[in-house]
Amino acid sequence: xxxxxxxxxxxxxxxxxxxxxxxxxxxxxxxxxxxxxxxxxxxxxxxxxxxxxxxxxxxxxxxxxxxxxxxxxxxxxxxxxxxxxxxxxxxxxxxxxxxxxxxxxxxxxxxxxxxxxxxxxxxxxxxxxxxxxxxxxxxxxxxxxxxxxxxxxxxxxxxxxxxxxxxxxxxxxxxxxxxxxxxxxxxxxxxxxxxxxxxxxxxxxxxxxxxxxxxxxxxxxxxx
Amino acid sequence: xxxxxxxxxxxxxxxxxxxxxxxxxxxxxxxxxxxxxxxxxxxxxxxxxxxxxxxxxxxxxxxxxxxxxxxxxxxxxxxxxxxxxxxxxxxxxxxxxxxxxxxxxxxxxxxxxxxxxxxxxxxxxxxxxxxxxxxxxxxxxxxxxxxxxxxxxxxxxxxxxxxxxxxxxxxxxxxxxxxxxxxxxxxxxxxxxxxxxxxxxxxxxxxxxxxxxxxxxxxxxxxxxxxxxxxxxxxxxxxxxxxxxxxxxxxxxxxxxxxxxxxxxxxxxxxxxxxxxxxxxxx
Numbered sequence: 001x002x003x004x005x006x007x008x009x010x011x012x013x014x015x016x017x018x019x020x021x022x023x024x025x026x027x028x029x030x031x032x033x034x035x036x037x038x039x040x041x042x043x044x045x046x047x048x049x050x051x052x053x054x055x056x057x058x059x060x061x062x063x064x065x066x067x068x069x070x071x072x073x074x075x076x077x078x079x080x081x082x083x084x085x086x087x088x089x090x091x092x093x094x095x096x097x098x099x100x101x102x103x104x105x106x107x108x109x110x111x112x113x114x115x116x117x118x119x120x121x122x123x124x125x126x127x128x129x130x131x132x133x134x135x136x137x138x139x140x141x142x143x144x145x146x147x148x149x150x151x152x153x154x155x156x157x158x159x160x161x162x163x164x165x166x167x168x169x170x171x172x173x174x175x176x177x178x179x180x181x182x183x184x185x186x187x188x189x190x191x192x193x194x195x196x197x198x199x200x201x202x203x204x205x206x207x208x209x210x211x212x213x214x215x216x217x218x219x220x221x222x223x224x
Numbered sequence: 225x226x227x228x229x230x231x232x233x234x235x236x237x238x239x240x241x242x243x244x245x246x247x248x249x250x251x252x253x254x255x256x257x258x259x260x261x262x263x264x265x266x267x268x269x270x271x272x273x274x275x276x277x278x279x280x281x282x283x284x285x286x287x288x289x290x291x292x293x294x295x296x297x298x299x300x301x302x303x304x305x306x307x308x309x310x311x312x313x314x315x316x317x318x319x320x321x322x323x324x325x326x327x328x329x330x331x332x333x334x335x336x337x338x339x340x341x342x343x344x345x346x347x348x349x350x351x352x353x354x355x356x357x358x359x360x361x362x363x364x365x366x367x368x369x370x371x372x373x374x375x376x377x378x379x380x381x382x383x384x385x386x387x388x389x390x391x392x393x394x395x396x397x398x399x400x401x402x403x404x405x406x407x408x409x410x411x412x413x414x415x416x417x418x419x420x421x422x423x424x425x426x427x428x429x430x431x432x433x434x435x436x437x438x439x440x441x442x443x444x445x446x447x448x449x450x451x452x453x454x455x456x457x458x459x460x461x462x463x464x465x466x467x468x469x470x471x472x473x474x475x476x477x478x479x480x481x482x483x484x485x486x487x488x489x490x491x492x493x494x495x496x497x498x499x500x501x502x503x504x505x506x507x
Contacts, residue, residue: 120485149485
């Protein structure tokens, strides 16, 4: 059993928005709300004078991490997007297929998506196969499409996997899973800031109703 | 007894299991009122032991006949209900008779808890009651009451429920009377290895046991409202523990109590039967 931490990386997806002052304000609030950790997905580069440690862009830009569009993986019932660092995502890279892009040294992480309607066992087999074929790749599972059950099983059998796009309101599920897998949870991003531990939620015993008295059989009060 | 949690032994599954057997179930709930007030049970509306009749009558023959008259086909009819004192044993026997005559489905009638209740109320020998059930058309006794055969825990959660030994004895007598035996295991968050072992070992006397149903705790509507249901990995660990000790037994789960993904993963791990509640009669 591994004790490698499970990652919680809050993600704010602004790919469909132009970076107006409202969107930038949204990003600032997002960062503050997550103690200065979080990853931004942008459709265009940040304006001059504004910087965030962890962001990637849907357009290949010199010196910036490129977030490739989600494409289906040939021959397998999953889709994937790849992030490639720095200047290694030139224009022709868009036409390359994902497996060949994965072999590049600059490939940061591959996020796998479940295609809607795919059975859980087919997705599990596909993820296992990709893991087997690309043992060095950093594989992430898109939680909203995978679902908690398939994701929990995959994390139990392939400890190197991590979850991406865990909504804040479902953090308790991640903490539950971490408790069962006996792994800590860390809040961080890809910007290099030190990870912050996420503590397990407090546990309370099931509330016992005080009127619940089973010391004697319940007799209808009107009869007494 | 230690509190070491039961852990799933991670294993990537390579082989495809045999197809999942889907059983279409008609559930008949005789009544939701029960005097026993077990904490984990949603049949726990207060039903007094005596006094003027304050509970609605149990499901009637007309409702059953109307459902059976619709021509729906079921694989299994499950009859269960809370414990009250208003309808006599003969009423329930007739209920089983009506269902068995009106359908070709297997009839899983009542549980050891209900049998023991009627045994005490009617002062009839258990063997005789079981023979009568078989005569009425029941094919098996339900697994109710066998949630977790660990008396210390039963004392805490279900004071009036029969003891483990009593449950096993009723099931054994049922088998001798020609009824099939069914066991179950309730899985809840934080279930420990020792509890699971003790439960599975307690089933030892039921040598002909063919099915164990795993049942995730569903706290809604019970006295344990804020308890958490089990995690899928805990259910998988229970399946592994059953297979270790009872390799020849079929493992069943109610498809309504787990997500489709969980059902698929449980199936990959050895769950071979899934109950689908097609219809429910009664309160």
